Amino acid sequence: MSSEPSVAARNLAKSYSVGASHGPRTLQSALRRIRRPLTGPRRTFWALRDVSFDVHPQEVVGIIGRNGAGKSTALKILSRVTEPTGGEVRMVGRVGCLLEVGTGFHPELTGEENVYLNGAILGMRRDEIRRHFDSIVEFAGIDGFLKTPVKRYSSGMYVRLAFSVAAHLDPEILIVDEVLAVGDLEFQKRCLGKMRSVAAEGGRTVLFVSHNMAAIQSLCTRVIVLEEGRVAFDGDTTEGMRRYIGLHSEHQVTPGVFFLGNRVNPLGGDMAVHLKQLSVLGEQGPQLTFATGGRIRFLIECHGLEEVKKPYYRIHIRNELDQTVLASDSRMTGTAFGGEPAEMEIGRLPLHAGQYFVDVGVGSADRGEVLDHVVDAGTFAVGPSPLYQDEYQLISADGSIYLDADWRRA
Amino acid sequence: MNISELWVFRGLLGAMTRRDLTLRYRQTALGGLWVVIQPILAASIFSVVFGGIGNFSSEGAPYFMFAYAGMLGWNAFSNTLSMITSCLVTNAQLVSKIYFPRLLLPFAQLGTKAIDFLIALGVYVVLAQVTGVSLSARILLAPLVLVWILALALGPALITSSLNVSYRDIGYMVPVVLPLFLYLSPVAYSTDSLPERYRDLYGFNPLVGAINAMRWCLLGRGDLAAGEILYSVGLAGGLLVVGSLFFRSRERLFADVI
Numbered sequence: 001m002s003s004e005p006s007v008a009a010r011n012l013a014k015s016y017s018v019g020a021s022h023g024p025r026t027l028q029s030a031l032r033r034i035r036r037p038l039t040g041p042r043r044t045f046w047a048l049r050d051v052s053f054d055v056h057p058q059e060v061v062g063i064i065g066r067n068g069a070g071k072s073t074a075l076k077i078l079s080r081v082t083e084p085t086g087g088e089v090r091m092v093g094r095v096g097c098l099l100e101v102g103t104g105f106h107p108e109l110t111g112e113e114n115v116y117l118n119g120a121i122l123g124m125r126r127d128e129i130r131r132h133f134d135s136i137v138e139f140a141g142i143d144g145f146l147k148t149p150v151k152r153y154s155s156g157m158y159v160r161l162a163f164s165v166a167a168h169l170d171p172e173i174l175i176v177d178e179v180l181a182v183g184d185l186e187f188q189k190r191c192l193g194k195m196r197s198v199a200a201e202g203g204r205t206v207l208f209v210s211h212n213m214a215a216i217q218s219l220c221t222r223v224i225v226l227e228e229g230r231v232a233f234d235g236d237t238t239e240g241m242r243r244y245i246g247l248h249s250e251h252q253v254t255p256g257v258f259f260l261g262n263r264v265n266p267l268g269g270d271m272a273v274h275l276k277q278l279s280v281l282g283e284q285g286p287q288l289t290f291a292t293g294g295r296i297r298f299l300i301e302c303h304g305l306e307e308v309k310k311p312y313y314r315i316h317i318r319n320e321l322d323q324t325v326l327a328s329d330s331r332m333t334g335t336a337f338g339g340e341p342a343e344m345e346i347g348r349l350p351l352h353a354g355q356y357f358v359d360v361g362v363g364s365a366d367r368g369e370v371l372d373h374v375v376d377a378g379t380f381a382v383g384p385s386p387l388y389q390d391e392y393q394l395i396s397a398d399g400s401i402y403l404d405a406d407w408r409r410a
Numbered sequence: 411m412n413i414s415e416l417w418v419f420r421g422l423l424g425a426m427t428r429r430d431l432t433l434r435y436r437q438t439a440l441g442g443l444w445v446v447i448q449p450i451l452a453a454s455i456f457s458v459v460f461g462g463i464g465n466f467s468s469e470g471a472p473y474f475m476f477a478y479a480g481m482l483g484w485n486a487f488s489n490t491l492s493m494i495t496s497c498l499v500t501n502a503q504l505v506s507k508i509y510f511p512r513l514l515l516p517f518a519q520l521g522t523k524a525i526d527f528l529i530a531l532g533v534y535v536v537l538a539q540v541t542g543v544s545l546s547a548r549i550l551l552a553p554l555v556l557v558w559i560l561a562l563a564l565g566p567a568l569i570t571s572s573l574n575v576s577y578r579d580i581g582y583m584v585p586v587v588l589p590l591f592l593y594l595s596p597v598a599y600s601t602d603s604l605p606e607r608y609r610d611l612y613g614f615n616p617l618v619g620a621i622n623a624m625r626w627c628l629l630g631r632g633d634l635a636a637g638e639i640l641y642s643v644g645l646a647g648g649l650l651v652v653g654s655l656f657f658r659s660r661e662r663l664f665a666d667v668i
Contacts, residue, residue: 016666080509082665103507106429108436113429120425121508149436 004092005054006173006205007078011087012051014073014229015044047073048084048229057172060199060206062216062237064244065226067322071209074226075099075177078207093205096122096171102162107151111142111161114150118165132168140164167194173205174198195219211320213241213381214353245288245355245379256286258378260360261303273304273371278360278378290349292385292402297345302362302372306339309366313342316359317351325351325400331365350402351382415511422510426518431525445529449485450537453478460598467603471629475534475543480597482530483624486556487563487617488588490523494567495584498575502668512661513654516571520560527556534628546630555624558643562616565649572660575668595621616642 048070055061063071076082078089079097104121105114115136119129129136137143140161142153150158167190176195192215199206199219210216216223216237223240225233233243242255258278263271279286279299290296298315305311314329328344330337358380361373387402416423435441453474460466461473468476497515498505505512531552538545574580592598595617604612612618619638626632 076665081507083662097508099507104504106433108433109429113432117425117429120422121504121510123422125421126424 003056006057006092007053007055007207008090009054009074009078009087010052010089012048012074012077012084012089013046013086014048014070014077014082015046015085017044046229048077051087051226051229051231053224053231053234055205055207057203057205058199059222060195060208060220062220062223062240063207063209063226064211064213064216064223064240065232069226070229071226072177073229075175075207075209079175091173093172094123094170095173095175096166096169097175098166099175099177101159101166105150105158105162108149110147110149111137111153112146114161115165118162119168122166122169123171124169128170129168136161136164136168139167163190171198172203173207175207177209178211192219211355212353213244213355214383217241242288245381254286255288256280256282256378256380260374260377263374271372273302273308273362275300275360275362275372275374275377276303277301278358278374280358280378280380287380289381289383291387292350292352292382293348293387293404294385295345295347296349296380297343298358298360298378299341299343300360300362301341302339305337305362308364308371310364311337311371312363312365313337313344314361314363315344316361318357318359319400320355323400325356348404349382350404352400352402353382353384354400355379355381356400416513416517419510419514423514423518423521426514427521430518430522434522445526446533449478449481449530449533452485453481456481456598466599469600469602469625469629469632471543471631472541475537475541476600476625476629477598478534478537479625479628480595480621482527482534482628483555483559483621484592484595484597484617485530486523486527486559487620488592489526490519490560490563491567491570492584492588493519493523494564495570495574496581498571498664498668499578499581505668506665512664513657516564516568516657520564523560524556528553544630548627548630552624552627555620555627558646559617559620559624561646561650562620562642565646565651565653568650568653568657572657572664575660575664591615591617596625597621613638613641616645618642 051070051074063074065071073082075097076099077084078091079095079099080089081097081099102118104118106117109117115133116126116129120126124132137146140157140163142157142161145153145157150161153161174195176191195206195208196219198204206219208216208219220237222235223233223237223244224231225240225244233240256279258280260275260277263274277300281287281297281299282290283295300313300315302311302313312330314331315327316324317326319325326346330342330344335342356379357376358378359373359375360377361370363370435444438444440447456477457474461468461477466473494516497519498512501515504510505515531549535545535549537543570580570584594612594615601609601612601618601622619635619642622632623634623639626634
């Protein structure tokens with residue numbers, strides 16, 4: 001691209017000191033350090049290391065990575081909230097940041113007062129806020145409550161007002177962190193629409209952190225994958241998402257087939273019984289993306305199970321927030337296994353759009369012990385589904401579980 | 411970060427000042443009246459305890475007015491110092507989520523404290539009419555003395571506020587240490603009533619010059635001691651430089667530690 005980058009990050013690094021200063025910092029601990037400066041285990045934790053990238057006008061760049069990969073730290077440095085330990089960032093143009101919706105809202109202030117305060121915090125001039133005031137109020141739909149302290153607002157009104165102020169910000173560079181994680185469907189839809197329009201209007205730049213892969217895929221022209229504080233991938237969205245998904249299992253044989261054989265037993269045992277392979281299967285064999293309500297099968301292969309009396313399998317499925325959303329254990333169904341592979345099938349996948357991670361375990365029901373257990377053995381995505389209206393495809397609903405509910409006029 | 415950046419963010423400074431002023435007496439029955447009631451009440455208590463029971467000298471003015479004038483200076487100092495000490499921590503959410511020059515938070519406090527002072531000064535003018543204390547043109551210099559007092563508070567406050575980010579101990583220490591200075595400053599009594607041999611030592615407190623100057627403006631009597639003023643103003647300037655440098659050196663850590 002020939003144009004000047006609007007964001008140029010060079011060798012960004014950020015370290016935190018962990019250990020002795022962990023927990024409440026008191027004068028006491030400071031004095032102790034002065035007295036005995038060399039004691040206390042202090043470790044340096046690198047949240048970011050040598051991160052460089054350019055973002056050009058009109059690009060919408062997604063930053064993805066697991067929890068703790070350094071996404072939020074990167075955004076905090078870009079938004080200048082915190083300074084990097086090393087490296088530098090150059091940005092051309094007005095920067096608007098949405099690290100958290102409603103930052104600086106004060107519960108005692110009225111809706112009107114908060115619009116002005118929040119606007120100023122986000123970097124709008126007073127006359128600018130005044131000019132947009134009516135449209136902010138209308139967009140938020142809080143017309144009759146302007147003189148009411150926001151502490152008396154419902155949480156929905158509160159979020160709507162906060163977002164409405166942010167939506168009227170008119171930045172050249174928009175930095176957005178995970179705002180899709182809060183708020184109702186309507187709110188998420190507006191967020192996405194706003195980000196799309198900011199990008200579409202000439203010359204704007206959007207940097208977007210999210211766990212919502214569907215939103216990343218539809219919005220971003222490019223993704224940066226962070227892995228343990230470093231840039232693991234920077235480029236095409238589809239390619240980057242594949243890379244991100246690959247991060248969760250070092251031994252992906254083909255998409256949807258995860259080889260589990262090459263592990264060192266953390267307990268130091270001989271691993272006479274160990275999980276060999278997990279395949280996530282759709283109608284046409286192994287695949288990575290499924291639709292809500294579709295059929296999904298998990299094929300687990302295990303080594304050395306012949307000798308085990310009453311073996312059982314279990315599967316845990318976790319969402320992007322690391323919450324276990326589905327779990328099944330073959331002891332519950334009473335299925336008897338020998339040495340052969342086991343398959344678990346879910347006829348109608350009850351999960352909303354998102355990325356999911358699979359933990360697999362095997363054990364002996366007879367001895368009541370776990371023989372092997374692999375966290376993050378595999379992963380799969382749930383994408384657009386015929387069950388949803390098109391405009392709601394990208395929006396992650398509250399909760400991960402799809403409810404097979406019927407809506408009708410009563 | 412420099413002065414020009416503070417100018418870019420002046421809108422936010424205004425919004426923060428307005429927020430603090432609006433919030434102060436929200437959900438109080440008497441509202442803004444508290445700005446007036448507080449110094450009157452404090453001066454009344456001083457009148458009873460020191461003027462009445464202790465029979466302290468008041469340089470010939472009614473003791474109540476003498477104490478009120480001293481209180482004006484003292485309140486400006488102590489409220490500024492204690493509010494700035496806690497201002498970063500009370501705004502922790504802002505500090506950790508939004509970029510702005512961190513100096514804005516202490517500066518916003520200066521604005522609200524200056525407005526408090528001007529209101530209390532207005533009350534003094536009214537009280538002077540009631541008690542028959544004559545006002546002189548010197549009262550026009552009171553805002554200048556206020557700037558001096560605020561500067562005297564701001565220097566140390568920049569240090570305590572940035573330390574308070576890492577060590578909340580400071581937040582507990584300041585309200586304990588402040589009253590000590592109230593009694594070490596000529597608020598309830600006049601400098602003249604001190605025994606001669608303590609005067610030099612007493613003069614080390616930079617508030618002595620400032621509060622005497624405030625009283626000189628308001629009561630319109632007595633003389634100013636040039637030495638006291640030079641020492642206090644010089645110290646205020648020095649503390650301001652040290653305080654700003656200290657604040658600036660810690661500033662980059664605020665968002666990580668708070």
